[in-house]
Amino acid sequence: MAHPSILPRPSGDGTSTPRRGRIRRRVRSIWHEAPLWVHAVIVAAGALLAVAVVFISANWPYRHRKIAPMLEDVLACNVTFTGYHRIYFPRPGFMATGITMRRKSAPNLPPLGHVDSMLVEGTWSDLVMLRQRVELVDITGLHVTVPVIGSKENHENFPPGSATDFEGPDTMIERFVVHKSLLEILRKEGKPLSFPIKQLEIRNLHKGEVLTYAVDMQNAVPTGQILAHGSMGPVAGKDFLATPISGNFAYTNVNLHDVGDINGSLDTRGVFKGTLRSMDVEASA
Numbered sequence: 625m626a627h628p629s630i631l632p633r634p635s636g637d638g639t640s641t642p643r644r645g646r647i648r649r650r651v652r653s654i655w656h657e658a659p660l661w662v663h664a665v666i667v668a669a670g671a672l673l674a675v676a677v678v679f680i681s682a683n684w685p686y687r688h689r690k691i692a693p694m695l696e697d698v699l700a701c702n703v704t705f706t707g708y709h710r711i712y713f714p715r716p717g718f719m720a721t722g723i724t725m726r727r728k729s730a731p732n733l734p735p736l737g738h739v740d741s742m743l744v745e746g747t748w749s750d751l752v753m754l755r756q757r758v759e760l761v762d763i764t765g766l767h768v769t770v771p772v773i774g775s776k777e778n779h780e781n782f783p784p785g786s787a788t789d790f791e792g793p794d795t796m797i798e799r800f801v802v803h804k805s806l807l808e809i810l811r812k813e814g815k816p817l818s819f820p821i822k823q824l825e826i827r828n829l830h831k832g833e834v835l836t837y838a839v840d841m842q843n844a845v846p847t848g849q850i851l852a853h854g855s856m857g858p859v860a861g862k863d864f865l866a867t868p869i870s871g872n873f874a875y876t877n878v879n880l881h882d883v884g885d886i887n888g889s890l891d892t893r894g895v896f897k898g899t900l901r902s903m904d905v906e907a908s909a
Contacts, residue, residue: 686710686718701725701736740765756795762898766805771810791861800826817844823867832858848878865901
């Protein structure tokens with residue numbers, strides 16, 4: 625009598641033929657009986673899939689070795705990451721964490737800024753068509769520290785002419801969103817001027833084009849909430865302060881005690897138009 629371990633396993637219909645073997649024979653039978661054109665279509669589809677995989681892999685824009693230099697060019701900074709991984713579905717992109725930015729002109733100074741996380745998402749259609757377009761850049765926990773105005777550190781961090789580093793990205797960014805962030809300006813005396821940014825959203829961020837923006841943030845002195853939206857650009861790279869800007873604003877719950885021996889609060893709303901260097905403002909308070 626044969627050892628039980630080598631007996632064929634019973635199939636579902638009670639016979640001794642393994643079910644897997646019957647399925648394999650059935651598949652082979654269907655393949656051999658199929659018309660020639662079916663074989664051609666399957667082979668062509670497989671070849672096209674292989675070509676698409678190779679093409680996308682060769683042109684994949686979200687590799688770390690491509691993203692890091694691009695960010696350094698846009699920000700005019702040396703950029704390092706503590707974490708980075710690519711995302712394929714449902715949208716191609718990447719997630720980076722622990723981003724540190726240092727000025728190329730002053731690598732030995734404390735970092736210019738830090739980002740907790742950055743999510744970038746594109747679309748498969750843009751990727752296949754090789755369009756330089758990103759649908760979303762979402763940044764959480766951006767912390768930028770500006771050295772004391774007029775100090776040696778500030779001069780090294782922002783050398784004369786450094787504004788020419790930025791004219792806008794070559795890649796179109798449909799939405800650029802910043803959450804839960806902080807801008808700090810150091811002072812010779814007293815605490816830093818802190819500007820908490822609840823949310824900043826920029827649309828149509830692209831070199832040579834006008835962008836739109838909306839911001840919800842807190843002012844440093846006097847404290848109060850700032851809501852503003854409008855348009856800006858095109859960015860004047862050779863003279864950044866000449867960049868056009870316009871919009872509407874509301875500055876509310878302003879604590880007047882921050883600026884003198886006075887109690888009370890102030891609300892003001894208005895419009896502004898001009899350049900980053902000089903603008904006209906009309907407001908009611």
